[in-house]
Amino acid sequence: MSEQQQQYWPIFTEKDDIKTFWNKKSINLAKQTISYQQLMKRISWKSNKPTEYEFLLSEEGVLFYKKNNKVKGHVQLNEDISLKLIDLKISNKKADAVKVIRIKRTKDIFIYIWNHDYQYTFQFLKYLCQFCFVQNLDELYTMQDVIGKGGFSKVYTLTPNIRLPNQPFNYAGKVYNKNELLSKKDLKKFYHFIRSECYILKRINFPYVLKLCEIIQLEELLILVTEYIKGGSLYQYLKERKRLSEIESTQILLKLALGLQQVHNLGYVHRDIKLENVLIDKDQLKLIDFGFAEKICRDRLVNGQGTAGYIAPEVFMKQPYQEVGDIFSLGVIYYSMLSGKAPFRSNTYDALLKLNKECQIDFSELRFPNVSQKTMYLLKAMMSKLPENRINLQDLLNQLTVSQILSPTNNMASTQSIVEGSVGISFNHLQSKNTLKSFYQNSQNSFTENHSQMSQQKPSKNLRDRRYKSQSLDKKGMLLKSSSFKPSLKNIYQIKIEQSDDNISITDLDQPIPYENLRFLQTSYQTLNCQKFI
Structure with missing residues (x-):
C-alpha cells in the first residue's frame, strides 16, 4: 500500500495529539443527562492494578468516572476513539483472564474497563458504541x-x-x-x-x-x-403502484423535507436524493445513503457527483451546490410520484444528462391528471432551473404544513405529530375525497343554530338561562347576535362532497355548511396549525 493510500485507510484512527486520557477539569454532572451507569473495574496504561470505579455515560457521549461519590475525570467520546473487546489476563492465573473493553484514544493512551459479570460489560460496550468506532465484528x-x-x-x-x-x-x-x-x-x-x-x-x-x-x-x-427496514425503496413502491395520489405524494414529500432539514441544520447537503435512496415500509419512511454528503460551500462547486436525472441544473453550470440543490432533487421525486413518470427520460446515459442539464420539464395537465393547481405551483417552484428562483426548504415546509389538515388526535403540538397521524387533505383537494372531517364547532351559544334542530327538541329552562348568560351584551343591554364559534376537535362534523360537471357542493349530512365557515377554516389554519386543540 502506497503512502497516500495509508493516509486514507483506515478511515478512522485514534488521534495522537493528547497526552492524557481523562480531562480533570471540573464539570457539573447535574446538567448532564445520564443514560447509563455501572460499577466497573479499571486498569490504565499507567497502572496494572485493578481499581473499582463508578462509570457514567451521558446522552451527549461524555464518559465520567467517580470515586467516593465524586467525579474524578471525564472524556468526550467521538469517532476518533476506538473500542475493542479483548481477553485480558489480570494475573498469572489462567482463570483470571476476563473480557474487557479497551477504550483507546491514541496508540499509547488507553484504559481497560470490565465487570466480572460479562453481561454488564457487554451492555456497557453497546452504550459506548453509539459514540466511538468498534474493532470487533464476530463478538457482536x-x-x-x-x-x-x-x-x-x-x-x-x-x-x-x-x-x-x-x-x-x-x-x-x-x-x-x-x-x-x-x-x-x-x-x-x-x-x-x-x-x-x-x-x-x-x-x-x-x-x-x-x-x-x-x-x-x-x-x-x-x-x-x-x-433494518423490511420494505423496499420508494422506487420499488412507485413501480408497483404506477402513480401515487396527490395526498400520499405530499405526505411523503413532507416527511422527506423534515428529514432533509435535519441534514441542512448540521451544515451539510445530501447531494444524492433519489427514489432509490428512500426506504419505505408501511408507515415508516427513511432517507438513506449519505455517501455524497458534504459541507455546504457557498463560494464554489466542490463536487459534481450525482445521479443523472436528479442533478440540480446549477451543477452543470459549475455553480456552488447549496441547500436548494437538494430541493431540486426532492422535486424530481415529487414529480415522479404525482405523474408516475420521471421528468427526464432517455435510453442512454449521455442523453439523460443532456435533458437533465437543459431542464425542459413537461408540466402539462395531461401528465398530471387530478392534481390541484396549488400543488403544481409548488412543484414548479421546487424544480425551477435557476437556483435563485427555487423555493427554499423553510418555505417549502411552510407550504406543506399549511396545506395539511391536522389529524384529530390529542397531541398536535408539533409538525411531526401531523405526519404521524392520518394523512391530511387541503381545501384544494376536496374534489378527490368523498368525506372530510372538519375540526370546527359552531358555538353552542349562537343564535344562528340550525332551526330544524331547535324545533325538534325544546331546550330546558336551565339550558336557556346558561345560554343567555353567556351571550355578549351591547351598550343597551341587548344580546349581540354574532356567533363566537371556535375550532375544536370535541365535536366533529362529517361533510359530504357532491361533484357535478359545473360545480362542487359541500353539504353536512344533516344541514348545509355555510361557506363562510369553510373560508374560516382555510384562512385561520395557518395560525391554528401545530397547536394542541382541547
Missing part, C-alpha cells in the same frame, strides 16, 4: 445475506450474537471494502465522503432519517451498522 454480529449494492459498497443483513432486551432481531450493515476503496482514482474525496456520512448519521436521531447504530472497522472492512 453474524453477517447474513446481501440485501443491496451501491457504487462502492454492499449492504448485508446482520443478526446480533447477543441480543439485549428490546434490541431488534436484525440490522443492516453497509460494508466498504478496503481494496475496492483504495482502487478509486480520487481516494481523498471518497475518504471525506465516508467520514461525512458517519458524522451526519451519528448526530441525527430523527424518524425520517436512517439511524446509524455503530461503526465497525476491521483490517479490511468498514461496516456501518444501521437500523
Whole structure:
C-alpha cells in the first residue's frame, strides 16, 4: 500500500495529539443527562492494578468516572476513539483472564474497563458504541445475506450474537471494502465522503432519517451498522403502484423535507436524493445513503457527483451546490410520484444528462391528471432551473404544513405529530375525497343554530338561562347576535362532497355548511396549525 493510500485507510484512527486520557477539569454532572451507569473495574496504561470505579455515560457521549461519590475525570467520546473487546489476563492465573473493553484514544493512551459479570460489560460496550468506532465484528454480529449494492459498497443483513432486551432481531450493515476503496482514482474525496456520512448519521436521531447504530472497522472492512427496514425503496413502491395520489405524494414529500432539514441544520447537503435512496415500509419512511454528503460551500462547486436525472441544473453550470440543490432533487421525486413518470427520460446515459442539464420539464395537465393547481405551483417552484428562483426548504415546509389538515388526535403540538397521524387533505383537494372531517364547532351559544334542530327538541329552562348568560351584551343591554364559534376537535362534523360537471357542493349530512365557515377554516389554519386543540 502506497503512502497516500495509508493516509486514507483506515478511515478512522485514534488521534495522537493528547497526552492524557481523562480531562480533570471540573464539570457539573447535574446538567448532564445520564443514560447509563455501572460499577466497573479499571486498569490504565499507567497502572496494572485493578481499581473499582463508578462509570457514567451521558446522552451527549461524555464518559465520567467517580470515586467516593465524586467525579474524578471525564472524556468526550467521538469517532476518533476506538473500542475493542479483548481477553485480558489480570494475573498469572489462567482463570483470571476476563473480557474487557479497551477504550483507546491514541496508540499509547488507553484504559481497560470490565465487570466480572460479562453481561454488564457487554451492555456497557453497546452504550459506548453509539459514540466511538468498534474493532470487533464476530463478538457482536453474524453477517447474513446481501440485501443491496451501491457504487462502492454492499449492504448485508446482520443478526446480533447477543441480543439485549428490546434490541431488534436484525440490522443492516453497509460494508466498504478496503481494496475496492483504495482502487478509486480520487481516494481523498471518497475518504471525506465516508467520514461525512458517519458524522451526519451519528448526530441525527430523527424518524425520517436512517439511524446509524455503530461503526465497525476491521483490517479490511468498514461496516456501518444501521437500523433494518423490511420494505423496499420508494422506487420499488412507485413501480408497483404506477402513480401515487396527490395526498400520499405530499405526505411523503413532507416527511422527506423534515428529514432533509435535519441534514441542512448540521451544515451539510445530501447531494444524492433519489427514489432509490428512500426506504419505505408501511408507515415508516427513511432517507438513506449519505455517501455524497458534504459541507455546504457557498463560494464554489466542490463536487459534481450525482445521479443523472436528479442533478440540480446549477451543477452543470459549475455553480456552488447549496441547500436548494437538494430541493431540486426532492422535486424530481415529487414529480415522479404525482405523474408516475420521471421528468427526464432517455435510453442512454449521455442523453439523460443532456435533458437533465437543459431542464425542459413537461408540466402539462395531461401528465398530471387530478392534481390541484396549488400543488403544481409548488412543484414548479421546487424544480425551477435557476437556483435563485427555487423555493427554499423553510418555505417549502411552510407550504406543506399549511396545506395539511391536522389529524384529530390529542397531541398536535408539533409538525411531526401531523405526519404521524392520518394523512391530511387541503381545501384544494376536496374534489378527490368523498368525506372530510372538519375540526370546527359552531358555538353552542349562537343564535344562528340550525332551526330544524331547535324545533325538534325544546331546550330546558336551565339550558336557556346558561345560554343567555353567556351571550355578549351591547351598550343597551341587548344580546349581540354574532356567533363566537371556535375550532375544536370535541365535536366533529362529517361533510359530504357532491361533484357535478359545473360545480362542487359541500353539504353536512344533516344541514348545509355555510361557506363562510369553510373560508374560516382555510384562512385561520395557518395560525391554528401545530397547536394542541382541547
